Amino acid sequence: MINKTVLDQGGAETLFYEHLIQDKTVAINFVFTRCTAICPISGAIFRQVQQQLAGRKVQLISISVDPAFDSVEQLQQFSQKFGAAANWRFVTGERAVIVEILKSLGVYTVDKNQHSNMVIVGDDATARWIRLYGLPQARQIVAAIDQVSSAARR
Template sequence: MNKRDFIKNVTIASLGAAGLGAIPSISTAGERSLLIKPSNRGERRQKYFPNVPLVTHEGETVRFYDDLIKDKTVLINFMYARCADICPGMTANLKRVQKELGERMGRDIFMYSITLEPEHDTPAALKAYAELFRVRPGWKFLTGKKSDIELLRRQLGFTFSDPVLDRDKTQHIGVVKYGIEPLERWGTCPALGNPKYIAEYIYWMEPGGLRPKQSEMMG
């Protein structure tokens, strides 16, 4: 079984699992995370969120951390427009997640899809891709320098331990990373998972958020 098959099997399990094993692990620092020292937060930002320049599918130049991540709740995945395997399914499913998040999308929750093929995915190409899927406001498709995107991919953890597999973008990891930056709470789950549950994972991480009930996961 190759890594893509593994991800697909994990996805199938997440769609049909009847227990809490279908809920991904998330990192929480408890209520103390509300009192993060700026210096420590800055150090962690530099380590995990390189502030590289990117360009949106609408032609806007942005900084990854300053403009897209800081003080926001976000979902992040990697894709490329020419991908004919897992990417279309992920994009279609994340559109369903966007619908589940409702009016919060673009207001206090944001979604970012970063291309793995910046040499081909110009802002115009990504705009056409976004229009093809009729994505709504609050979701940006991003391109930039290949070296900057590779840095982001590695720092965000979208990598395989096998270097040969890791270099093959057709085998890229089909997951979505989600988190609340000011609380430093982050998690990942299959991008093809049940859209309702992906939205619930985000709500769970919010202050006072409730862990999804086992009965709801079964329903």
């Protein structure tokens, strides 16, 4: 997994793998702030996931597929629309770094408007990962989180 520096919506530099994924259960989606179609819906779904997971240690990560435009300020405004709590990080960074991360996750596309609506759910400690295709609903994402994280308790 790529361990390059990215910026979150608060402007904090963070290592993608080491700080956001390592030893955590995560759900990752892909957005851009100028999107008027699926991204606002995807954000609303992640807000529902955040609400359903209240009190659980699950890291939500929204990766910008438009790092040239999606500055820290843009991501901060976007995250505020959805009431993102501390466990929901929106990340951007240098274009080359974001492209490398997207490629490593198998979701890179040249045209941001064609980006994946997929959600990737995983538990780094157990190396169990699930891809949810289409526009998965909150209950499906939470069920996948339960599936991968339950492996850690076995």
